[in-house]
Every structure is written in C-alpha cells, then in structure tokens.
Amino acid sequence: MGFRQSAEALEHAKALLKRFPLIDGHNDLPWVIHSQKSCSQSVKRYDLARVHSESDTDLPRLREGMVAAQFFAAFVPTLAPHPGRMTLELIDIIRQFAETYPNDFALAVSAQDIARARKAGKIACVMTVEGGVGLENSLAPLRVWHAAGVRLMTLCHNETLDWVDSATDAPRHRGLTKFGEAVVLELNRLGIIVDLAHTAPSVMHKVLDISRAPVLFSHNNATALCDHPRNAPDDVLDRIRAKKSVIMATFVPDFISQKSRDWARPLKDKYGKSSFLHNHDAAIAARVKEAGPQPKATLIDLCQHIEYLASRTGLNHVGIGSDYFGGATPEGLEDVSKFPSLIAALIERGWSDAALEKLCGGNILRVMKAVEKIGKALRDAEPARTGRLEDYDHP
Numbered sequence: 154m155g156f157r158q159s160a161e162a163l164e165h166a167k168a169l170l171k172r173f174p175l176i177d178g179h180n181d182l183p184w185v186i187h188s189q190k191s192c193s194q195s196v197k198r199y200d201l202a203r204v205h206s207e208s209d210t211d212l213p214r215l216r217e218g219m220v221a222a223q224f225f226a227a228f229v230p231t232l233a234p235h236p237g238r239m240t241l242e243l244i245d246i247i248r249q250f251a252e253t254y255p256n257d258f259a260l261a262v263s264a265q266d267i268a269r270a271r272k273a274g275k276i277a278c279v280m281t282v283e284g285g286v287g288l289e290n291s292l293a294p295l296r297v298w299h300a301a302g303v304r305l306m307t308l309c310h311n312e313t314l315d316w317v318d319s320a321t322d323a324p325r326h327r328g329l330t331k332f333g334e335a336v337v338l339e340l341n342r343l344g345i346i347v348d349l350a351h352t353a354p355s356v357m358h359k360v361l362d363i364s365r366a367p368v369l370f371s372h373n374n375a376t377a378l379c380d381h382p383r384n385a386p387d388d389v390l391d392r393i394r395a396k397k398s399v400i401m402a403t404f405v406p407d408f409i410s411q412k413s414r415d416w417a418r419p420l421k422d423k424y425g426k427s428s429f430l431h432n433h434d435a436a437i438a439a440r441v442k443e444a445g446p447q448p449k450a451t452l453i454d455l456c457q458h459i460e461y462l463a464s465r466t467g468l469n470h471v472g473i474g475s476d477y478f479g480g481a482t483p484e485g486l487e488d489v490s491k492f493p494s495l496i497a498a499l500i501e502r503g504w505s506d507a508a509l510e511k512l513c514g515g516n517i518l519r520v521m522k523a524v525e526k527i528g529k530a531l532r533d534a535e536p537a538r539t540g541r542l543e544d545y546d547h548p
C-alpha cells in the first residue's frame with residue numbers, strides 16, 4: 154500500500170516553504186544522540202552531517218524537509234537517575250548543534266532570531282526542556298535554563314511529578330500544586346512558553362485559568378479522533394482560541410490512529426504509558442505473534458487530526474509538532490524530509506496558501522512574540538519566584 158501524491162501538489166508545497174517558514178514544535182534528536190553511548194554526548198561524533206537511515210533526523214534530511222526552525226527537546230525520562238544533571242547534558246547537546254555546524258544551525262532565543270537564521274540560510278534551533286523532573290523540586294533551574302537559551306518547557310513527561318499530574322499516570326494533585334502554579338507563573342515571567350503536552354486535562358484547564366501568557370500544546374492530537382490519553386479532549390480544545398494559544402499536531406502513530414492505539418493497548422499500563430527505561434522488544438514480538446503486525450498510521454490520519462483541531466480551535470490556533478524521536482512513524486511521514494509531503498497532502502485537501510502559512514509557523518511565531526512581550530513586562534513589574542517545593546506545598 155503505497156502513498157500517492159501529485160507532483161504538482163508537492164512542487165506547490167516546496168514553493169510555499171521557500172516563501173514562509175516551517176516551524177516544527179517537537180523533536181527528540183538530542184535524546185537519540187544522548188542514548189548512543191559510543192558518542193559520549195558529542196554531536197560531532199554522532200555526525201549530524203550524514204544521513205542516519207536507522208533514525209529519522211539529521212542535517213541532510215532537515216534541509217530536504219525545508220525545516221526553518223526546529224524545537225529540540227532536552228527530554229529526560231522521569232525515572233532517570235540524576236535528572237538535573239541529565240537535563241544539563243541534553244541542553245549542552247542542543248548548544249553543540251550550532252557550535253558544531255555554524256553554517257547550518259543557529260540557536261534561536263526569540264521569534265526574531267528565527268527570522269535572522271532564515272535570512273542567513275540556517276536552521277533555527279529553539280531549545281526546550283521536556284519534563285519538569287529536572288527541576289528536582291526547585292525553581293532556581295528555571296532561570297539557569299533560561300540563561301542557557303531554553304524558551305519552552307513541557308511541565309512533565311509520562312509520570313506524575315510531586316507537583317503536576319501527567320496524562321498517563323495516576324493523578325495525585327487534582328492538577329497542579331501551589332509549587333506547580335509557581336512554576337507556571339515563573340515561566341510566564343521569564344518569557345518561557347508553558348507547554349501542556351503530556352499533562353492531564355486537569356492541568357490543562359488549570360494552566361489555561363492561571364497562565365498570564367498564551368501556551369502551546371507542542372505535540373498533541375484530538376481525543377475525539379483517537380482516545381489515547383496523550384491527546385487533548387474537546388473541552389480543552391474549546392478554550393485554546395480565547396487563550397490565543399496553539400495546539401501542534403503530532404505524528405506519533407498511537408496518537409493519530411485508533412487502530413494503531415488499540416493494537417498497542419495491551420503493551421501499556423492502565424494509564425496508557427510505556428516506560429522509556431524499559432525494554433519492550435520481547436513484549437512487542439509477543440503481541441505481533443498474537444495479533445499480527447501493528448496497523449499502520451498514515452499521513453492522511455494526521456491530516457484528519459489537523460482539520461479536526463482547526464475546526465475546533467480556528468485556523469489561528471493550530472501548528473505542527475512532529476515528535477520525531479527515533480521511533481515508529483506513520484506511512485508517508487517516515488522522517489524529517491517528509492514535511493513537504495504533509496503540506497502537499499493538505500493542499501490536495503483544499504487548504505489555502507494563507508491557511509498553510511499559519512499552520513506551518515505563523516501561529517507559533519505569534520505565540521512566541523506574545524510570550525516574549527508579556528515576560529518582559531512581568532520582569533519589569535515583579536521579582537523572581539525562588540525557593541523549593543516545601544516553601545509552597547505544606548503537608
């Protein structure tokens with residue numbers, strides 16, 4: 154079953170991506186490099202300049218995919234030992250991108266930096282932290298991460314932390330604790346985007362209540378089309394427009410295809426989570442034996458999510474957050490070179506150039522600028538929030 158696309162639509166897509174920037178909201182390449190022990194966390198040793206056909210992201214294919222800006226995640230599994238140290242190691246890997254390949258990458262800490270990088274023919278790297286576990290229950294790392302260039306933080310990953318409930322774990326806080334609220338408000342003050350991917354709906358609602366700036370959902374799809382707990386329910390989607398926020402559709406097969414999700418269900422715990430520190434190969438082999446190969450998710454499934462999200466939130470509130478992480482990918486979206494195929498598919502489905510410009514990057518740039526401006530005003534008006542969890546959450 155191949156994927157058919159007209160050459161005309163693909164040419165049109167590529168012409169559009171020359172005209173306006175494609176900004177992708179989530180990529181775990183830093184984690185892929187960190188996981189490869191033989192590289193000792195060295196981007197040079199990993200060699201981003203060659204095609205890594207065993208994985209999905211490298212420099213030649215980012216170029217082929219016409220990516221203007223990539224949000225790169227410093228992803229730290231919740232159960233990793235020394236999460237604070239590991240967050241710094243991943244931040245360092247992202248900093249190495251531009252240092253190692255100065256003609257191809259530029260670190261971007263603002264919307265303006267993205268425009269500058271594009272003018273210079275470079276790919277802008279926006280640094281993000283995925284998983285507040287690296288705070289180790291202290292606010293100080295937020296300011297240090299900001300100084301290192303971090304401009305978005307995903308509050309948690311697959312597990313509930315001491316202050317925030319995960320979408321894929323037992324809830325313990327009915328959303329956020331007081332410390333969790335302080336994290337959100339300090340992120341607002343610093344001008345770091347609050348990312349609600351991976352959080353429980355109770356957290357999404359709470360942050361939509363208290364955040365003083367627009368937020369992002371950097372890699373989520375719609376629960377209405379696929380009931381994976383990582384997706385966003387309708388009552389959350391219906392609040393995104395009023396908050397001037399953006400939800401970025403993700404490519405993870407289990408989040409876009411109900412069939413793929415149902416196949417994988419027995420491999421997850423009752424909250425729908427799989428542990429990143431656990432080797433699932435044997436369990437997957439057993440599931441294939443029992444139920445046949447996992448049904449493929451496709452690029453068309455993803456288009457349906459994007460259109461559903463846009464119908465619910467409006468065209469000004471959708472974006473793209475691939476979540477390439479060296480794992481399973483949908484048919485038609487095998488690696489970062491495939492972004493033009495996604496745009497071409499949307500063109501064939503009737504999307505206008507103006508709508509695609511918003512989806513590809515216009516909406517994200519608006520959120521970035523708003524968060525920068527609000528952060529500056531807050532820093533002028535109020536002091537930093539400091540201290541540890543025990544200073545906020547009393548037993």
Ligand SMILES: [Zn+2]
Nearest residue numbers: 283351372476
């Ligand atoms: Zn993630």
